Amino acid sequence: MRIRARHLLYALLVAPPAALLLAWLGVIGVGAASGHWAVTDWFLHFTMRSSVRTAALLDPVPAPPDDALRPAAGHYDRGCAPCHGAPGKPRPPQVLGMLPKPPDLVGRVGSWSDAELHRIVMHGVRFTGMPAWPAQARDDEGLMMVAFLRALPDLSPEDYAGLVTAPEGTLPAGCSGCHGPEGRGGGPRVPRLAGQSETYLRQSLAAYAQGGRESGIMAQAVNGVPSETLAEIARHVARLPATDGGADPAPATPAPAIARVGRPEHGVPACLSCHGEPRKNPSVPRLGGQPAAYLAAQLRLFRDGERGGGPYANVMARAAAGLEDEEIDMLAAWFSQAPPEPAKP
Structure with a gap:
């Protein structure tokens, strides 16, 4: 039998309503207990x-x-x-x-x-x-x-x-597993929380909970936590000392020019104009002593327009827009060597 063009046309016209009728009749099983046909299972995994x-x-x-x-x-x-x-x-x-x-x-x-x-x-x-x-x-x-x-x-x-077991310490178990038992960091890609102001911590947790700052890890950590509990966590963490009380950390080398004066011709302000000490704005985080890998990742997110956060996130996005990769790495390395500053009352 020769297949003519009209045969294909008839098939195209009949097949969709026939498939719709078959689905409407409910004879196609969708139960998980019966499993797939072997050929269906192979095809799905192959695809x-x-x-x-x-x-x-x-x-x-x-x-x-x-x-x-x-x-x-x-x-x-x-x-x-x-x-x-x-x-x-x-x-x-x-x-x-x-x-x-x-x-x-x-x-x-x-x-x-x-x-x-x-x-x-x-x-x-x-x-x-x-x-x-x-x-x-x-x-x-x-x-x-x-x-x-x-x-x-x-x-x-x-x-x-x-x-996966959170170390015992003053931080809640849901926080200490990553941020360390005293909030002074849990690795090169995890921020130090101790020494940050209550305002900054509260705004950051709210941004994660409301989807304004993206992080799959933090989104899971704050999921379902009442806003009152998040605020209490911020108050608790803000009281933690920035250092362990041992010898004073060595001061960083002199700040690079971009941290001191910025690059005005490219719209990059001086980092220390906001992140230096002393400061009066509690919404601005303290960067001294933060892990370099963490700082570099955050700067790249700001530069690429992918980082939200508190009320000044848009300011940071504009400030970082003109940074090159080499400058980001240099700034991250310098701030990581600067001594952490305790939050002021």
Whole structure:
């Protein structure tokens, strides 16, 4: 039988209403208990892997950092382990009844490249329970998660518990896991909280809670926390000393010119005009002693128009718009060496 053009036309006209009728009749099962046909399961996974592979080729990523496992592990424990399991934490029975079943990542991450893992972390997977990262501007957080996933297969249950268990201290457990028990930092990519003013801390927490400042990790940390509790956390943290009371930290080398006088011809003001001491505006954060990697990441977010925050975030975005990468790294390095200043009453 020869297939003529009119036969194709008839098929095109009949197929859509026939498919709609079949769906309306309800004879197509959607229950998860029965699973997919083998060919359907193969096709869906083949399509997913092919899509991720192609997208990753078009969007290469830098090497994941190896100095931010604790905050990434904390996020994984709260947001990912309930479905994917973790060392010493098997997947619960209700998760095993999902379709598709969330994989045990310990045995799976090795089959993906860094760029592919980053793509999945940041964009999720349609038709599954895998969501997109809640802060799409934070590629740096996606890379932190990739670094943790790379380390996951080699973690013992004791290693994993050590990463996700908050150390005892004066900070609430939900904060100390990343920011340290006394708020003086938990790693190169985590800010020091001790020494900041109550006003700045309260405004920052409110910005995270209201979506004005993007961070997938912080969005999860403040999710569901009442505003009164966030304000109390800000009051508590603001009372913490900026240093441990030991020897005074060595002063930084003389400030670079861009910190002292800026670059007026390019619209870059002097950093120390706002962030120097003494200051009267409690909404301006203290940068002395902050980790260089954290400061550099925040400056790049400001420069690229991806960083929100308190009432002066737009001022910082304009100030950072003219900065080059080399200048950002230089400023971050200098402020990280400056002694932390305690918040004034």
